[in-house]
Amino acid sequence: MPSAPDSDTLQTWRDHLRAMLRIRRFEEKAGQLYGMGRIGGYCHLSIGQEAVAVGLETALRPGDARIASYRCHGQMIAAGMDPVRLFAELMGRATGYCGGWGGSMHMADPGAGFYGGHAIPGQQVPIGTGLAFAQAYRKARGLTVCSYGDGAARQGQVAEAYSLAAQMALPILFVIENNAAAPGQDRTPKATSLRARAEAHGLPARMVDGMDVLAVAEAADRAVLDIRAGKGPVCLEIMTYRYRGHALAAADKAMTDAEMRRVRAERDPVENLRQRLIAAGEDAAGLKVLDREIKAEMAAAAEEAGNAPLPDPAALREMRDAGGPTR
Ligand SMILES: Cc1ncc(C[n+]2csc(CCOP(=O)(O)OP(=O)(O)O)c2C)c(N)n1
Ligand SMILES: [Mg+2]
Numbered sequence: 001m002p003s004a005p006d007s008d009t010l011q012t013w014r015d016h017l018r019a020m021l022r023i024r025r026f027e028e029k030a031g032q033l034y035g036m037g038r039i040g041g042y043c044h045l046s047i048g049q050e051a052v053a054v055g056l057e058t059a060l061r062p063g064d065a066r067i068a069s070y071r072c073h074g075q076m077i078a079a080g081m082d083p084v085r086l087f088a089e090l091m092g093r094a095t096g097y098c099g100g101w102g103g104s105m106h107m108a109d110p111g112a113g114f115y116g117g118h119a120i121p122g123q124q125v126p127i128g129t130g131l132a133f134a135q136a137y138r139k140a141r142g143l144t145v146c147s148y149g150d151g152a153a154r155q156g157q158v159a160e161a162y163s164l165a166a167q168m169a170l171p172i173l174f175v176i177e178n179n180a181a182a183p184g185q186d187r188t189p190k191a192t193s194l195r196a197r198a199e200a201h202g203l204p205a206r207m208v209d210g211m212d213v214l215a216v217a218e219a220a221d222r223a224v225l226d227i228r229a230g231k232g233p234v235c236l237e238i239m240t241y242r243y244r245g246h247a248l249a250a251a252d253k254a255m256t257d258a259e260m261r262r263v264r265a266e267r268d269p270v271e272n273l274r275q276r277l278i279a280a281g282e283d284a285a286g287l288k289v290l291d292r293e294i295k296a297e298m299a300a301a302a303e304e305a306g307n308a309p310l311p312d313p314a315a316l317r318e319m320r321d322a323g324g325p326t327r
Pocket of ligand 1: 119120121149182
């Protein structure tokens with residue numbers, strides 16, 4: 001029998017559960033708003049992948065940078081960004097992270113260490129490598145966490161980024177979020193192992209169980225320790241699942257319904273951690289209250305965001321004259 005977790009460990013588990021639930025309830029609310037026509041354009045949810053964002057975040061410090069694909073709401077919430085401004089951006093409101101102009105796929109807040117939200121699969125990888133280059137060049141102590149999907153991981157620009165990062169020993173953690181789903185992957189090079197592509201460029205690469213937040217946190221801690229010690233980039237291939245289709249407007253199915261039911265029943269990262277806490281003596285009713293509070297927090301955030309004004313169309317001209325968004 002493993003020994004009972006001490007009180008610090010229990011608190012860490014509670015924090016992880018809370019962080020994952022906040023992502024899940026945010027995403028569910030976003031899906032609902034999308035269905036009601038309150039969110040336009042594309043919207044990609046990461047329900048099922050919560051342990052990846054939360055586990056990675058535990059290894060980060062102020063001054064670190066994050067850059068992600070269009071499936072980015074979870075990382076933003078894990079990074080402590082404001083759900084009200086996030087919902088506002090999704091609903092095209094002036095109070096959103098990019099003044100309502102960016103929407104789900106093009107959100108960023110460099111002040112919070114979040115550099116987007118990128119619509120083109122893989123484009124964040126060379127850009128993230130540039131962020132890490134800047135951190136090294138300026139002798140800033142931070143590092144960059146750059147995440148991308150299994151589809152994006154097959155791209156040529158990703159190989160170029162691995163090569164440069166390894167040559168220059170840049171402070172970057174490459175994270176393949178392998179949800180075993182990528183529309184169009186039948187038209188990309190056939191890959192037997194995605195992390196082997198990083199290894200081929202000299203990066204240490206490890207596979208991680210992305211349905212276990214503690215495994216992700218441990219792998220991230222280890223990797224980040226080496227990166228901060230100046231040993232250069234590391235690649236983690238984090239195996240996960242997304243429960244919903246690719247995008248709400250173009251819902252393919254990543255899995256059959258039977259597979260999905262099995263994953264949700266046996267491997268769900270939120271439910272598994274909840275069960276672990278209960279097995280360690282946590283009060284199940286208290287955890288239900290926590291969940292209810294988080295649902296209420298997200299409902300209130302969405303309500304507040306939806307009441308905010310739309311952006312002033314004249315701001316488009318100002319942005320054009322300024323050569324880009326002004327915030
Ligand atoms: C240049 C370009 N090609 C194709 C697409 C369409 N597209 C969007 S996401 C995607 C697959 C990405 O899969 P993956 O990297 O595994 O990320 P996931 O959606 O599973 O998180 C494709 C082909 C696009 N948006 N841009
Ligand atoms: Mg994928």
